Amino acid sequence: MKIKRLTKAALLTAVALALFIVELQIPVPAPIPGIKLGLANIITVYAVFALSPIEAGLILLARILLGSFFAGNLMSLLYSFVGGLFCFFVMLLMKKIVSENQIWVCSIIGAMAHNIGQITVAILLTKTLAVVWYLPLLLLSGMITGLFTGICAQITNKRINKNVRG
Amino acid sequence: MIKTRTWIILFCIIFALILGVTLFLYCAPKENPIARIYIDGNCVQSIDLSAAEDGYYEIETPYGTNTVSIADHKICVSQSDCPNHTCIKTGWISDSTMPIVCLPHRLVIKIDSAKSTADAVTR
Numbered sequence: 001m002k003i004k005r006l007t008k009a010a011l012l013t014a015v016a017l018a019l020f021i022v023e024l025q026i027p028v029p030a031p032i033p034g035i036k037l038g039l040a041n042i043i044t045v046y047a048v049f050a051l052s053p054i055e056a057g058l059i060l061l062a063r064i065l066l067g068s069f070f071a072g073n074l075m076s077l078l079y080s081f082v083g084g085l086f087c088f089f090v091m092l093l094m095k096k097i098v099s100e101n102q103i104w105v106c107s108i109i110g111a112m113a114h115n116i117g118q119i120t121v122a123i124l125l126t127k128t129l130a131v132v133w134y135l136p137l138l139l140l141s142g143m144i145t146g147l148f149t150g151i152c153a154q155i156t157n158k159r160i161n162k163n164v165r166g
Numbered sequence: 167m168i169k170t171r172t173w174i175i176l177f178c179i180i181f182a183l184i185l186g187v188t189l190f191l192y193c194a195p196k197e198n199p200i201a202r203i204y205i206d207g208n209c210v211q212s213i214d215l216s217a218a219e220d221g222y223y224e225i226e227t228p229y230g231t232n233t234v235s236i237a238d239h240k241i242c243v244s245q246s247d248c249p250n251h252t253c254i255k256t257g258w259i260s261d262s263t264m265p266i267v268c269l270p271h272r273l274v275i276k277i278d279s280a281k282s283t284a285d286a287v288t289r
Contacts, residue, residue: 033250
């Protein structure tokens with residue numbers, strides 16, 4: 001049983017990393033720092049709902065660390081890390097008040113928490129409060145991308161529940 | 167459990183509110199705009215955009231170099247050796263509330279409103 005869970009976590013980490021690398025190839029149309037699709041977050045959202053909090057947290061941490069190494073951009077590590085943690089804990093809380101058919105709700109709120117985390121890091125690093133004016137734009141994009149990744153995670157969750165037993 | 171319909175309405179309202187705030191921020195022009203360049207939170211240069219002549223400044227940060235251009239009372243980052251070039255893609259700003267940010271170099275260019283146009287270029 002333990003090996004089975006470990007395998008599942010490893011598999012999900014690999015999928016999340018693959019999504020992360022694929023996303024690097026997609027150019028971002030908006031000239032705003034921090035906006036992206038967040039495809040790898042599909043796996044985080046799914047893991048929060050399907051696995052235990054510790055497993056989901058480990059998958060998230062492994063993906064953020066390895067993703068930064070593979071992308072060769074350690075600068076973004078801090079943003080991903082703080083944003084990811086904000087998002088993760090908010091989603092754990094949200095999980096308690098949403099049903100299996102409302103995973104997208106959790107994802108949207110998680111994405112917004114991620115944006116708040118990112119901006120917090122940006123303010124601390126640049127020591128300039130004016131960066132906060134990017135927050136509304138980040139939140140708008142975060143709601144849209146959060147909805148998208150949330151729906152993906154919800155479909156993933158349903159299909160896996162239907163097709164995989166045990 | 168909160169109904170799905172309630173969530174949809176809630177998100178629509180939040181989205182509309184944030185959109186309103188964003189539009190308001192964009193449509194709030196400033197009088198006598200002064201561009202202030204910050205590195206690591208310290209203002210290294212203030213440029214009065216209404217009086218500034220066209221030209222460019224080399225801004226050396228501890229993390230890399232940005233070239234800031236001024237033309238037609240607008241300001242932009244025209245060159246940068248940062249990895250993502252988001253600061254260049256932001257383009258020209260003249261009276262926007264949104265700053266130009268180069269996160270890798272911890273550089274922020276922000277537009278302030280000045281009461282008088284007395285101080286032209288100060289270092």
